[in-house]
Amino acid sequence: MSESSTQPVSASDRSTRPFDIVLYGATGFTGGLVADYLLRNIPEGGAWAVAGRSRVKLDALVARLSAEMPDVPAPGVVVADTEDPASLADMARAARVVITTVGPYLEYGEPLVAACAEAGTDYVDLTGEPEFADRMYLEYHDKAVASGARIIHACGFDSIPHDLGVFYTMKQVPEGVPVAVYGAVHADAQFSGGTFHSAIGQFARLREAGRTAKARRKKEGRVEGRRIKSVTGKPHHDSVLGRWLVPLPTIDPQIVLRSAAALESYGPDFTYAHYASVGSPLTATAGLVGVGALTVGAQIGPLRSQILKRIDRGAGPSESRRARSSFDVTFVALAGGRRVVTRVCGGDPGYTETSMMIAESALCLAFDDLPALSGQLTTAQAMGEALLERVERGGLTFEVLST
Numbered sequence: 001m002s003e004s005s006t007q008p009v010s011a012s013d014r015s016t017r018p019f020d021i022v023l024y025g026a027t028g029f030t031g032g033l034v035a036d037y038l039l040r041n042i043p044e045g046g047a048w049a050v051a052g053r054s055r056v057k058l059d060a061l062v063a064r065l066s067a068e069m070p071d072v073p074a075p076g077v078v079v080a081d082t083e084d085p086a087s088l089a090d091m092a093r094a095a096r097v098v099i100t101t102v103g104p105y106l107e108y109g110e111p112l113v114a115a116c117a118e119a120g121t122d123y124v125d126l127t128g129e130p131e132f133a134d135r136m137y138l139e140y141h142d143k144a145v146a147s148g149a150r151i152i153h154a155c156g157f158d159s160i161p162h163d164l165g166v167f168y169t170m171k172q173v174p175e176g177v178p179v180a181v182y183g184a185v186h187a188d189a190q191f192s193g194g195t196f197h198s199a200i201g202q203f204a205r206l207r208e209a210g211r212t213a214k215a216r217r218k219k220e221g222r223v224e225g226r227r228i229k230s231v232t233g234k235p236h237h238d239s240v241l242g243r244w245l246v247p248l249p250t251i252d253p254q255i256v257l258r259s260a261a262a263l264e265s266y267g268p269d270f271t272y273a274h275y276a277s278v279g280s281p282l283t284a285t286a287g288l289v290g291v292g293a294l295t296v297g298a299q300i301g302p303l304r305s306q307i308l309k310r311i312d313r314g315a316g317p318s319e320s321r322r323a324r325s326s327f328d329v330t331f332v333a334l335a336g337g338r339r340v341v342t343r344v345c346g347g348d349p350g351y352t353e354t355s356m357m358i359a360e361s362a363l364c365l366a367f368d369d370l371p372a373l374s375g376q377l378t379t380a381q382a383m384g385e386a387l388l389e390r391v392e393r394g395g396l397t398f399e400v401l402s403t
Contacts, residue, residue, distance in 0.1 A: 008148050009120025014096050019049045020366045022078055022091055024112065025101035026050035027057040029316035030126070033355035034101060039065050039072060041359065043367060049076035051091055082108050085115065092119035097362045100125045105132040106205075113140050113151060120147035122365045124358055128158035130251045131209035134216040137376045145375040152377050154255050155361040156354035160379055161185075161329050161396065162252040162274070163259055164388050165344040167380040168398045170266055174336035178269035181334075182233070183252070184245050184277035187327040187349050223261045230257055231273040240332050240341065245275035259380040267335075277330065322348040330401070341401040353396065360390040 023038065025031040027050075035050055042048055050058050058077045066074045078094065080087040082102065092098060092115040102108050105127040116123040117140040127133060133153045144151045154160070162183055173179055230253055235246045253274040260266040317325075325348035333340045346353045361379060364370070368386040379387055392398060 008146060014120065017094055017096055018047060019076060019078075019095045020046050021048040021097045021099060021362045022051050022095035023048065023075075023099045023101075024051040024080060024091065027052045027054065027061055028101055030351060030355060031101040032061065033351055034099060034359050035061060035065060035075070036068075037355050037359040038363075039069055039075070041363065043363075046367070047073075047076070049078045049095070051078040051080050053079070053081045055079050082111050085111050088112050088115040089119065092116045092121040095121055097122040097124065097366045099358055099362045101358070103127060103129075105129050106135075110136065110139070117144040117147060117149050117151060120149045122150045122152070122362075124152050124155040124361045124365070126156040126158070126354060126358055127153050128251045130254055131205060131212050133251065133254075133376075134209070134212045137216055138212070138219060141376045148374045150365060150374055150377055150382055152361065152365075152379060152382055154251055155358040155379060157327070157349040157357070158250060159252040159255040160357045160361070160387075160391060161327070161344045161346070161349075163255045163378055163380045164391065165329050165331055165342065165398070166256050166272065167259065167263075167384060168344070168388060169331045169333050169340060169342045170263075172340045172342060172400055172403065173333050174338065175265070175267070177267060177336040179267050179333055179335040180231075180271045181256075181331055182231075182245075182273040182275065183256075183329055183331045184238070184241055184243065184275045185248065185252075185327065185329045186243075186277040188325055220261075225268075226261075226264070227269045228257055228261045228266075229271045230254075231271050233273045233275060238332075240339070241277065241330055243277045244280060245277055248274050248276040250274065255378050259378045262378065262381040263384075316351055317348075322352050325349065325352075327353070338403065340403050342399065343401055344396060344398050346396040353394075356394040357391055357396075360394050361387060364390055 021038065023031060023034055026035050038048055050061055052058055055077065058079070062074050062077060078091050080091040082088070088111050098112065098116055098121055100109065100112055103126065105125060106129055109125065109127065109132055113123060113136045136151065136153070140151060165183065166181055169181060170179070233245065233247050235244065238245045253272055256272050260270045260272070326346065327349040328343055328345035331342045361383065364383045364387045368383070370383055370386060373382055388398065
């Protein structure tokens with residue numbers, strides 16, 4: 001990585017930018033839901049814009065939004081294209097915060113991260129791709145530190161319920177003692193085509209992802225004076241939850257561990273394990289077999305193409321299906337001889353709650369009083385209590401089940 005010549009961007013420069021928030025990918029399925037949320041929740045006096053490749057589609061979106069809420073100022077329009085770096089640079093310089101819903105991020109995401117890191121513009125996305133987050137850290141963390149940009153990945157169902165769920169749990173346990181936490185997620189929902197395509201892309205690049213993760217660990221180094229560790233569990237029946245737990249290979253535990261490394265409040269010795277929660281050993285076995293089959297299939301080019309053809313990456317469920325969807329993540333923490341059980345729950349995770357969470361992340365960065373940090377950060381590290389309060393108001397429930 002070449003040495004960055006990026007200069008810090010002053011607060012006065014950011015304050016004079018025409019838009020507090022720009023939403024890139026606004027004409028997609030998820031982008032449209034984020035636009036709806038911003039329309040209803042942008043504070044008075046706030047300015048925002050929708051962005052994408054097609055001016056015609058963007059104008060149609062603005063017309064729809066204006067018809068729905070004619071008394072609310074309409075968003076601006078910014079035409080930008082991932083394949084046109086100059087347009088992304090212009091968009092980044094016009095915004096204090098950029099939201100992007102354009103994935104898979106390994107395929108489309110890097111040019112916008114580069115533009116925001118250069119311009120000192122805060123950035124949030126929905127990636128669940130560990131390789132993308134690791135690559136962006138290696139390439140742009142230092143540049144973002146220098147410019148003052150906050151680059152925050154995984155601001156949807158990946159990984160806010162898990163990252164803030166552990167953040168909330170750690171407030172319930174004794175301070176200054178070793179803590180072992182495990183999280184168990186259960187969802188009744190249809191996940192996005194984009195999430196499916198991203199997952200297959202990750203399965204196809206396990207070797208590359210491993211090399212990138214190793215390079216990141218080398219660059220970050222160890223946390224001095226503290227122990228932060230991931231625990232890879234095995235399928236088992238959990239007596240505390242009364243459920244079968246299956247190890248879940250998502251980005252969520254990596255985000256949790258990076259928050260733990262950044263936040264001394266997580267104690268001197270912190271471990272985390274991450275699972276899917278299912279009702280029977282048959283379901284657990286079927287899940288393991290299914291993931292294994294997809295992993296093998298993703299390694300074979302023609303078979304991978306056939307798998308990807310089965311689900312449109314831009315597809316999304318109906319409003320009625322989303323209304324019937326839900327999720328919960330239960331956390332069990334063992335600390336100082338005590339066991340604390342907490343839970344985060346909400347509605348449709350893949351779309352409704354995800355669009356709320358990424359919108360609130362951008363609103364938090366744009367309008368809340370936050371720690372003076374920059375570079376690639378996690379949601380708990382960058383926004384913590386402020387974002388927790390926002391997503392609770394947005395509809396998520398955080399609760400203590402037992403202590």
